Amino acid sequence: MNYVIAILYQATPSPIKNGIQKPMKPGGYSDSGADIACELHSKGIKVCTPVDRPHIENDLDWVFPDTDDGIENAIRKGAKIFWLNTVLYKGHPIEKFFDRDLELVGQIPHQVDTYDDKWTTNKLLKAHGILIPKTTLITEDNSKGYDQDLTFPVVVKPIRGRGSQGVSVVRDKNELDAKLADLFSSRQYGSSLYIEQFLSGQEITITVMPPGDYYINGENKHFEAPWCLPPVKRFNHKGGIAPYNGVVAVVENSALLDEKERNSKEIKDACHQCEKAAKLLNIKAPIRIDCRAGEKGHYFLFDLNMKPNMTGPSRPHRKNQDSLSLLAARGIGWNYLDLLKNMLRQRWKVSNLLTVNETVSTPDTQVNKNNLDLP
Known part of the structure; x- marks a missing residue:
């Protein structure tokens, strides 16, 4: 490929908004960022790193902090594509670089700021007839x-x-x-x-991909609207809640639904609701939506994640680190590299920039897929 990729991680806590602050993950997603960088690098895709000889087990050798200095450093090292593997918000440092000739993998920052507020998002979903608790x-x-x-x-x-x-x-x-x-x-x-x-039925998680061009089972496929990867069921809950994946690896309490389960009316309805939600949010990268069934078997959307975890088994000490989205991707025949390359296909560029202090409901974007050596 002609362009060099830099992976960003969250270096500092996100700002407090209306008295509420999103808790910061220890390491700021540098672990999944390093997984992404190592997988791409090992398969010959150009990735720049903060150090010249990154160590396979040192996460911070592979990723740049999402600060002004971190982004500038990556640009000096040749980065043209920035993978926003971090918590985004209105006024995020990446917005200062929107006038550069850069391409982005990830969501639009101000939209993440809005929809990370679960109360706001739930009101939006409910207003559009989507089942929520x-x-x-x-x-x-x-x-x-x-x-x-x-x-x-x-x-x-x-x-x-x-x-x-x-x-x-x-x-x-x-x-x-x-x-x-x-x-x-x-x-x-x-x-x-x-x-x-509290919903007492089965819990599933659904990864929704943005519209665009994808490579699936040896064929190019175009999707005009958001679409779902196969749902993953969750089990072995603790106190009624699926354990945090930093404590219990998702491969230990999650599995793809079988074909019969996927074809049930309830699951198909849940996927349709998730696709409808993703369209409302104008997603530019995968999101993950957690759903649970109520007493009558209907699924309710109870948690929408604008930045799903993207860990993967790209390094010897992390072979059990499939994310929920990767488990879902395996259901259509993708491995970790396939998922990452198809996410790269959806990269976007700001083309009609307004000041970062203005609200942009749907920024004009351009997608350039011709510079990546994908099939």
Whole structure:
């Protein structure tokens, strides 16, 4: 390929917004960034790195911090494609480089800022007829006066969460009051939380790919709208919640649905709802949506992740690190490299730049797929 790729990781916590801060993953996704870089590099795709001779086990040898200096350093080393393997937000440093001749793999920063707010996203989905669980917003100021007619158990969640971190099931009002007091006093998740109807049915996670051109089973395929990879079912929950993948590798508690399950009406309906949600969000890269079935078997979308984890088995010490999205990709015959190369095919370039302080509902973009040596 003619262009050199740089992988960004999150170097500092994201800004506090309306009293809420998204918790930062230890290492800032440098582990998955290094997995991506190593896989591409080992297959002859040009990747630039902060050091000249990166060590296979040192994550930070393979990725650049998502700071002004980190991005400038990558550009000096020849980077023309930036893989935004980081938490994005309005005003993210990458926006300062939107006037450069760069291509991007990832979401539009200001849209991530908007839709990382689970309360905002749930209201949008509900307004468009997409099934979501019943939810109640709780702020620190009204934590004593919330809806007294809740049906327990319920799930307590951060507004800007990350996976299952900070998520718990509570069984009665006393337990809920104690959990709220603990979370608000810790300040870890900000001054607002929300509680959600607990769904007792099967949990699945669905990776939705953006519209574009893909290479699947030896053929080029074009998708006009977002489309779903095969769903993955989750099991071995702890306290009703799927464990955080930093504690339990997803390959230990997740598996592809079999063909019969995939073809059920309930699963097909869930995929259709996820595709509808992705279209509303104008996605430019994969997203992951977690769903659970209610008592009648219908699936509700309960968590939408604008930046799904992209870990993979590209290094000897990480052979069990398939992400949920990679497990899904294997269902259409893709390996880790296939998934990454098809994500690279969807890279985009800002072509009609407004100032980063203005709201852009749908920025004009140009996609250049001709400079990547993909089949």
